[in-house]
Amino acid sequence: MSKKESIELSFQDFYKNIKDIDFLKEGWRGKIFVGYIDEKKVAIKVAKFPYLVNNIKKEAEVLRKVNKKNIGPKILLEGSDFFVMEFIDGIPFKKILDESNTISDVFFDILYQAYELDRMKISKNEMHKPYNNAILCEKENKVVLIDFESSQFTEKPKNVTQFVSFLLSFLKTKGKIYPKEEKIAIEIMRNYKRDYSDESFKEILKFLKDFS
Structure with a gap:
């Protein structure tokens, strides 16, 4: 079935x-099913109610944009009240987090993607709680961000600042960071929020690499 045909269905x-096809889970705005199309395992997100169709369409629009930067599951088809994307199989970030004591490459992979989203002026709005919406695909050695349901286009995206705040909390629970370092990190994030520049982001990377 072609993409053009599917849009009308x-x-x-x-x-x-x-x-x-099998039911997987339910979110605020949509239900997610898994199944196979042409022998390929896929995930299908469907609007829970007719008045939420526009929300599902907006999420599909966000996915199409971030896919251009190799972020998120690839969107395959879009219908009138649903979209189909590749199924992401791997290790949830929560499991990696539970087994970590320092910041690893997986954390930095997410951070770089957060910065790319900021540059695109898309705020995922869930980077402060990435437990189950970041999946490590071991085969490709890459983290895939999933669930863009709460995303929005904005001049003031919060992906990097939310994720860095999350990392600071993580480091505190591990006894790796103290008030003095935390104060420095907060100031670095304030500088970043002023201009979202490469230089400001590099300062964040430099700070965090001391804890990797």
């Missing part, structure tokens, strides 16, 4: 094209 009409 509702999930109810498209349902028959999905093999071994």
